[in-house]
Amino acid sequence: MAGTGTFKEIIEGDVYKFYADGHWRLSSSGNISYVYNPTVAGKQAYKITACSKDEVNQAFQSAKAAQKIWAKTPLYKRAEMLHKVAEIMRKNKGPIAECLVKEVAKPAKDSVTEVVRSADLLSYTAEGIRILSEGKFLFSDSFPGNPRNKLCLASKAPLGVILAIPPFNYPVNLTCSKIGPALIAGNAVVVKPPTQGSVSTLHMMHCFHLAGFPKGLLSCVPIKASELGDYVTTHPLVNCISFTGGCDTGMSISKKAGMVPLQMELGGKDAMIVLEDGDIELAATNIIKGGFSFSGQRCTAVKVVLVMESVADKLVSSVNAKVAKLKVGPPENNCDIVPVVTEASANFIEGLVTDAKAKNAKLCQAKFSRQEWKRQGNLIWPLLIDNVTTDMRIAWEEPFGPVIPVMRIKTPEEGVKHCNSSKYGLQGCVFTSDINKAMLLSDAMESGTIQINSAPARGPDHFPFQGIRESGVGSQGVTNSINLMTKIKTTVLNLPTASYTMGTNKLPFSSLLSFLLSLVLGSGRRRVFADGEKRTSVW
Numbered sequence: 001m002a003g004t005g006t007f008k009e010i011i012e013g014d015v016y017k018f019y020a021d022g023h024w025r026l027s028s029s030g031n032i033s034y035v036y037n038p039t040v041a042g043k044q045a046y047k048i049t050a051c052s053k054d055e056v057n058q059a060f061q062s063a064k065a066a067q068k069i070w071a072k073t074p075l076y077k078r079a080e081m082l083h084k085v086a087e088i089m090r091k092n093k094g095p096i097a098e099c100l101v102k103e104v105a106k107p108a109k110d111s112v113t114e115v116v117r118s119a120d121l122l123s124y125t126a127e128g129i130r131i132l133s134e135g136k137f138l139f140s141d142s143f144p145g146n147p148r149n150k151l152c153l154a155s156k157a158p159l160g161v162i163l164a165i166p167p168f169n170y171p172v173n174l175t176c177s178k179i180g181p182a183l184i185a186g187n188a189v190v191v192k193p194p195t196q197g198s199v200s201t202l203h204m205m206h207c208f209h210l211a212g213f214p215k216g217l218l219s220c221v222p223i224k225a226s227e228l229g230d231y232v233t234t235h236p237l238v239n240c241i242s243f244t245g246g247c248d249t250g251m252s253i254s255k256k257a258g259m260v261p262l263q264m265e266l267g268g269k270d271a272m273i274v275l276e277d278g279d280i281e282l283a284a285t286n287i288i289k290g291g292f293s294f295s296g297q298r299c300t301a302v303k304v305v306l307v308m309e310s311v312a313d314k315l316v317s318s319v320n321a322k323v324a325k326l327k328v329g330p331p332e333n334n335c336d337i338v339p340v341v342t343e344a345s346a347n348f349i350e351g352l353v354t355d356a357k358a359k360n361a362k363l364c365q366a367k368f369s370r371q372e373w374k375r376q377g378n379l380i381w382p383l384l385i386d387n388v389t390t391d392m393r394i395a396w397e398e399p400f401g402p403v404i405p406v407m408r409i410k411t412p413e414e415g416v417k418h419c420n421s422s423k424y425g426l427q428g429c430v431f432t433s434d435i436n437k438a439m440l441l442s443d444a445m446e447s448g449t450i451q452i453n454s455a456p457a458r459g460p461d462h463f464p465f466q467g468i469r470e471s472g473v474g475s476q477g478v479t480n481s482i483n484l485m486t487k488i489k490t491t492v493l494n495l496p497t498a499s500y501t502m503g504t505n506k507l508p509f510s511s512l513l514s515f516l517l518s519l520v521l522g523s524g525r526r527r528v529f530a531d532g533e534k535r536t537s538v539w
């Protein structure tokens with residue numbers, strides 16, 4: 001059970017602690033943040049301590065110190081540690097999943113899946129040592145005017161301290177997808193958890209604690225973002241920000257961040273284009289799975305359907321039939337449609353529906369099976385909105401709820417134009433049985449990823465995943481995240497003469513040997529330099 005047994009150390013009374021310097025403690029500020037249960041209006045699920053400025057600063061200082069030691073930890077040992085955390089997470093998936101159900105209303109089964117998937121991600125990331133153990137070796141003579149007398153060794157070095165800011169919808173998975181690559185690459189991490197989702201994140205962090213990482217290397221500092229958000233994101237010890245969340249927050253952080261690498265995974269308006277030759281049943285199934293699961297609160301949810309007029313009726317009626325079978329209710333019962341995360345989100349979604357209705361869109365479920373479209377608290381019944389036009393907000397905005405607009409198009413180009421006019425460019429998908437059309441459309445759609453004959457999806461977690469325009473900066477996926485969280489360090493070996501592998505040059509052994517000798521002799525000694533002269537080394 002959450003906060004007990006293995007996890008009893010992370011709570012005092014009914015208040016969850018923060019994690020820094022290898023310890024769990026309450027903030028000296030005495031400040032508390034409240035996490036609400038989305039399923040029961042106004043009901044508090046958890047209380048968490050909120051860190052002060054000094055405590056956040058201390059976490060960054062400790063991270064900086066610990067990173068220096070961690071960077072000297074052999075790659076294989078770093079990998080062993082990540083495998084160990086993954087094992088602990090798998091063993092303790094129950095309590096972590098329990099928190100996801102309570103604080104973000106994720107269906108119980110999906111909550112367990114999120115924890116297991118995150119453990120798998122960490123195990124996979126541990127194998128990132130294969131990427132990190134390889135570097136590059138360059139010869140100088142491919143650039144005009146250079147003989148082969150310079151040898152360049154390039155390798156990946158850690159950046160330092162990574163600030164990880166995950167969103168509420170996948171707090172465990174999207175924290176692991178930042179921590180794993182950061183640690184394997186030799187970095188330290190400070191996590192700022194989302195308020196809804198913080199308790200799952202704290203439980204997950206305890207698994208890292210139990211695995212025995214060096215003190216200070218990892219910390220998790222819940223804060224009130226409105227008060228300390230800027231302090232955290234502009235802290236001078238931050239060497240990289242890996243953020244997942246909404247466009248407005250991400251863009252505001254990007255503008256304020258200093259000269260540090262950014263990994264920004266922001267919102268999306270993922271378009272599905274359905275052509276006349278597409279498998280309509282398959283498209284309908286993917287709208288249900290890809291658009292309504294977790295009540296549409298996924299960055300890669302289908303967020304607008306652009307269907308060719310001639311097959312639109314068939315698609316809409318197939319989706320409507322499937323919508324009627326969706327189970328609406330609490331996450332504990334594994335319902336398909338669960339309450340959205342906050343009342344503010346529910347109000348926002350309702351606003352999009354009201355606007356579309358006022359502009360004569362058709363609310364399919366208001367008519368279908370005589371069921372009025374409805375909302376009770378944060379619970380919003382699934383809704384397909386047909387005949388959506390470009391003057392409606394829902395044609396452009398991200399609902400992050402179980403509401404999907406359908407726009408009827410006359411040509412595929414019309415669909416591409418709508419997709420490319422969006423401020424977002426995360427994912428998209430195309431349904432067609434013609435591979436040539438699929439490729440042409442994929443190339444024409446300006447989004448980070450286009451899926452052919454399947455709904456947008458983030459996984460598998462090692463695939464590259466990125467957004468363009470306001471959907472983000474940088475690319476993720478295990479390999480890309482490792483690369484983003486490292487910098488290239490080069491050492492150039494300057495030889496006294498050009499040397500070609502198995503070349504037929506006359507070998508100037510004496511000078512080459514003396515040069516090599518100079519490399520192996522210790523600092524401060526009288527050394528023979530490449531030019532044959534004896535000098536005292538400066539280091």
Ligand SMILES: NC(=O)c1ccc[n+]([C@@H]2O[C@H](COP(=O)([O-])OP(=O)(O)OC[C@H]3O[C@@H](n4cnc5c(N)ncnc54)[C@H](O)[C@@H]3O)[C@@H](O)[C@H]2O)c1
Nearest residue numbers: 166167168193194225229230245246249265266267268299
């Ligand atoms: N592209 C992706 O990979 C991806 C994945 C999941 C979710 N998302 C997007 O995330 C959004 C939903 O998540 P959300 O509601 O948690 O987003 P959000 O932008 O409200 O919050 C994201 C995170 O930023 C923090 N935050 C807010 N203000 C801050 C500030 N001033 N300084 C520092 N941190 C601050 C929040 O506490 C949270 O941890 C959607 O737009 C969704 O599309 C994107």
